Amino acid sequence: MFDFISFIPRAVVQGIPLLLGSTGETLTEKSGNLNLGIPGIMYVGAISGVIGSFFYEQSGNFRPLPGILIPLGCCLLGSLLMGLLYCFLTVTLRANQNVTGLALTTFGVGFGNFFGGSLIKLSGSSLPSIILSATSNAFRTSLPAAEKAGVFGRLVLSYGFLAYVAVIIALTVAWVLNRTRVGLHLRAVGENPNTADAAGINVSKYKYIATCTGSMIAGLGGLYYVMDYASGVWANDAFGDRGWLAIALVIFTVWRPNVGVLASFLFGGLYILHMYIPSGMNLAVKELYKMLPYVVTIIVLVLSSLRNKRENQPPASLGLAYFREER
Amino acid sequence: MDNKTPAVKMRNITKTFGPVVANDKVWLDIYRGEILALLGENGSGKTTLMNMLSGIYFPDEGEISIDGKDVVIRSPKDAFDLGIGMIHQHFKLVDVLTAAENVVLGLPGKLDLKAAAKKIREICDAYGFEVDPEQKIYDMSVSQKQTVEIVKVLYRGADILILDEPTAVLTPQETDKLFAVLRNMRDDNKAIVIITHKMHEVEALSDRVAVLRHGQFIGDMPTKTTNAQEMTNMMVGHAVTLNIDRPEPVDPKPRIVVKGLTVRSIDGILKLDDVSFTANSGEILGIAGISGCGQKELLESIAGLQPVEKGSIEYIGDDGSAEQLIGKDPLAIQRMGVSLSFVPEDRLGMGLVANMDLGDNMMLRSFRSGRSVFTDRKTPRQLALDVVEELDVVTPGITTPVRRLSGGNVQKVLVGREIASAPTVLLTAYAVRGLDINSSYTIYDLINKQKKNGVAVIYVGEDLDVLLELADRILVLCGGKVSGIVPGRGAKKRDVGMMMTKLGGNAHE
Numbered sequence: 156m157f158d159f160i161s162f163i164p165r166a167v168v169q170g171i172p173l174l175l176g177s178t179g180e181t182l183t184e185k186s187g188n189l190n191l192g193i194p195g196i197m198y199v200g201a202i203s204g205v206i207g208s209f210f211y212e213q214s215g216n217f218r219p220l221p222g223i224l225i226p227l228g229c230c231l232l233g234s235l236l237m238g239l240l241y242c243f244l245t246v247t248l249r250a251n252q253n254v255t256g257l258a259l260t261t262f263g264v265g266f267g268n269f270f271g272g273s274l275i276k277l278s279g280s281s282l283p284s285i286i287l288s289a290t291s292n293a294f295r296t297s298l299p300a301a302e303k304a305g306v307f308g309r310l311v312l313s314y315g316f317l318a319y320v321a322v323i324i325a326l327t328v329a330w331v332l333n334r335t336r337v338g339l340h341l342r343a344v345g346e347n348p349n350t351a352d353a354a355g356i357n358v359s360k361y362k363y364i365a366t367c368t369g370s371m372i373a374g375l376g377g378l379y380y381v382m383d384y385a386s387g388v389w390a391n392d393a394f395g396d397r398g399w400l401a402i403a404l405v406i407f408t409v410w411r412p413n414v415g416v417l418a419s420f421l422f423g424g425l426y427i428l429h430m431y432i433p434s435g436m437n438l439a440v441k442e443l444y445k446m447l448p449y450v451v452t453i454i455v456l457v458l459s460s461l462r463n464k465r466e467n468q469p470p471a472s473l474g475l476a477y478f479r480e481e482r
Numbered sequence: 483m484d485n486k487t488p489a490v491k492m493r494n495i496t497k498t499f500g501p502v503v504a505n506d507k508v509w510l511d512i513y514r515g516e517i518l519a520l521l522g523e524n525g526s527g528k529t530t531l532m533n534m535l536s537g538i539y540f541p542d543e544g545e546i547s548i549d550g551k552d553v554v555i556r557s558p559k560d561a562f563d564l565g566i567g568m569i570h571q572h573f574k575l576v577d578v579l580t581a582a583e584n585v586v587l588g589l590p591g592k593l594d595l596k597a598a599a600k601k602i603r604e605i606c607d608a609y610g611f612e613v614d615p616e617q618k619i620y621d622m623s624v625s626q627k628q629t630v631e632i633v634k635v636l637y638r639g640a641d642i643l644i645l646d647e648p649t650a651v652l653t654p655q656e657t658d659k660l661f662a663v664l665r666n667m668r669d670d671n672k673a674i675v676i677i678t679h680k681m682h683e684v685e686a687l688s689d690r691v692a693v694l695r696h697g698q699f700i701g702d703m704p705t706k707t708t709n710a711q712e713m714t715n716m717m718v719g720h721a722v723t724l725n726i727d728r729p730e731p732v733d734p735k736p737r738i739v740v741k742g743l744t745v746r747s748i749d750g751i752l753k754l755d756d757v758s759f760t761a762n763s764g765e766i767l768g769i770a771g772i773s774g775c776g777q778k779e780l781l782e783s784i785a786g787l788q789p790v791e792k793g794s795i796e797y798i799g800d801d802g803s804a805e806q807l808i809g810k811d812p813l814a815i816q817r818m819g820v821s822l823s824f825v826p827e828d829r830l831g832m833g834l835v836a837n838m839d840l841g842d843n844m845m846l847r848s849f850r851s852g853r854s855v856f857t858d859r860k861t862p863r864q865l866a867l868d869v870v871e872e873l874d875v876v877t878p879g880i881t882t883p884v885r886r887l888s889g890g891n892v893q894k895v896l897v898g899r900e901i902a903s904a905p906t907v908l909l910t911a912y913a914v915r916g917l918d919i920n921s922s923y924t925i926y927d928l929i930n931k932q933k934k935n936g937v938a939v940i941y942v943g944e945d946l947d948v949l950l951e952l953a954d955r956i957l958v959l960c961g962g963k964v965s966g967i968v969p970g971r972g973a974k975k976r977d978v979g980m981m982m983t984k985l986g987g988n989a990h991e
Contacts, residue, residue, distance in 0.1 A: 335593055336586075336591065339586070343576045343588075346579070347577070350574040350575060350576050351576075352558065353538060353568075354574070354587040355559030465577065465618070465620050466578055
């Protein structure tokens with residue numbers, strides 16, 4: 156019998172970094188910026204948080220509130236800087252978005268590994284990792300009611316606060332995009348910047364704000380991964396390909412963060428499904444299971460292209476720089 | 483008119499794009515309660531001038547004042563605040579949004595689409611529009627989109643309206659409707675500027691005319707005191723004859739014989755239904771019809787670009803031998819001398835590559851010829867020079883990317899290339915779409931020259947007046963069926979118009 160009660164919470168904690176990453180990327184793409192730097196930004200978000208918390212833990216007396224706020228602030232700052240760099244290159248200087256994004260990813264991973272390595276040296280640990288258990292405990296604190304509430308408690312109440320924040324952010328972004336004037340303007344910028352400009356919308360401002368906010372949300376995904384999912388253990392390259400999976404999730408959800416909430420849990424489940432297959436099975440089959448999230452994304456891409464519904468297509472000017480006097 | 487103060491005063495406006503001077507010390511006055519027609523050849527700077535008024539471009543020099551007050555218009559938002567609204571030639575609408583969402587785009591405050599829809603309906607009732615606020619833009623026809631554009635500027639309370647070639651994509655009926663609305667607005671004491679190339683529209687609609695030539699202001703006068711000939715001369719700078727030549731066909735022989743042609747679109751919609759006709763050499767066969775009645779499919783079937791359900795298309799050679807074109811490769815058909823120049827609504831969509839320069843675009847036709855593995859770049863460059871020279875293309879040089887040229891000039895390049903490929907059959911659709919009057923006549927001359935050379939010309943046009951003057955025979959399409967074939971000489975515009983909207987026109991009643 157498949158153990159759903161233990162599977163679902165694990166799928167959810169797997170899914171939260173993807174949810175944050177894809178919400179950030181959706182917000183960014185809605186402004187017409189295809190930010191392929193998301194994996195790098197999540198990496199930078201994670202390591203910035205680790206750096207903050209490392210020095211705070213080193214300083215001695217640890218208290219939970221600053222223990223959460225310091226890494227959180229560092230993470231937001233680090234990913235904001237990455238977002239600003241991306242915007243400066245693609246919006247102000249109108250550099251190619253794909254090239255810039257890929258460069259940021261390469262840079263972000265290198266940045267993370269470099270400082271990760273430095274911190275490991277500083278800590279003098281014999282293991283190739285940093286363990287921030289105090290901070291992690293603060294991040295992982297769940298409601299006391301979780302343990303008393305039985306199955307419901309395990310499935311719904313057992314997560315650290317960032318998981319709930321992630322869901323709230325996703326739903327808020329969806330609401331802003333579809334129900335508010337700011338969202339309408341942002342969609343117009345991503346669809347047709349010429350039109351938005353002629354309607355008096357400041358295209359550059361919207362692109363900057365959406366992309367930077369998106370980067371910070373994605374950065375939180377990296378922080379959640381280290382502090383909550385990985386129990387405060389930073390090891391170089393452990394974050395893996397989750398950043399790319401977050402971008403795949405954007406396509407999977409057809410640019411809808413509210414769909415992303417459940418879709419990310421599904422992706423999280425698919426991501427760990429290989430651990431739940433009967434132990435007797437061939438190892439090669441296990442590798443096939445790891446492909447599932449990507450296979451599903453391709454299928455969704457094919458289906459949504461086949462149906463060719465205009466609402467399900469990427470923003471029309473995605474990936475293009477905007478210059479008002481270009482003809 | 484002398485006792486009124488102008489709503490808009492533009493003085494000494496200069497704007498340059500790199501080495502190109504688009505506007506050179508232009509003066510312009512716009513009055514309320516008046517429709518001003520802004521005339522000029524392609525690339526004479528009309529759109530640029532209006533874009534500066536609507537905040538898209540910022541003038542390098544000069545002053546603008548609104549109602550006697552000096553203003554600086556830095557952005558479209560400034561323009562809205564001053565009550566200036568522009569309806570662009572290329573619609574500025576977001577396809578995936580609804581009409582109401584597009585209308586409120588860029589406005590401050592809380593998003594209340596219900597209230598917006600209500601206000602839109604009020605505007606529609608006041609001026610006689612029909613707009614469904616809930617409808618998505620991509621579901622709309624061109625004329626509906628234009629209506630949304632007009633509603634958009636009215637919603638913002640604009641009382642100075644600028645329309646850039648509003649009729650270029652409309653049917654005659656839609657044009658009449660638009661003009662009625664514009665007259666309503668004029669009577670409502672709004673100031674209206676309309677950019678157009680169609681002289682009869684200028685005469686029918688406007689109260690005053692202003693003429694630009696090569697970025698300079700030439701003059702303005704009340705429409706009543708002038709005529710098409712004088713206006714054209716002012717635009718061009720020298721006298722032009724406004725008569726289209728129609729030489730008698732020399733030795734017409736059947737060249738293309740189409741029988742029972744039936745074409746379905748990918749969605750299974752019947753586009754052409756049992757169409758039969760013969761196109762003769764040395765003759766211009768005009769094709770009339772409301773846009774989207776199968777003109778495009780007809781030309782594409784002949785050029786081999788469109789899968790055909792049934793019917794036959796035969797090419798009759800000089801020696802009388804017949805060859806079936808259906809099922810042939812487009813390249814092979816092209817080699818037989820069948821040349822297609824289709825000018826789509828957005829001009830750049832088909833036939834030209836926006837980022838390539840003039841010479842390379844010429845090469846798109848000829849790159850397969852030549853013996854060595856290297857392409858021949860010399861001939862196309864020469865051709866580009868010839869086209870620039872012959873059709874007066876305004877361009878800094880032939881190494882300029884096509885996208886930097888103004889719309890009309892882009893089109894001259896396309897049509898010039900197709901005609902230069904020395905075809906035996908010339909298929910052309912909307913060859914003069916959006917072209918100014920002088921270039922249009924140049925194109926008509928070129929087509930006539932081909933006709934004299936014995937080329938069978940199939941000309942799809944949207945301007946019925948021109949079609950009646952140019953074509954030897956006119957085939958009228960109505961909903962994919964042949965509504966009738968009439969001789970061009972002596973055909974009445976009204977009759978052809980009736981046939982366009984109803985199979986066979988009045989004849990069968």
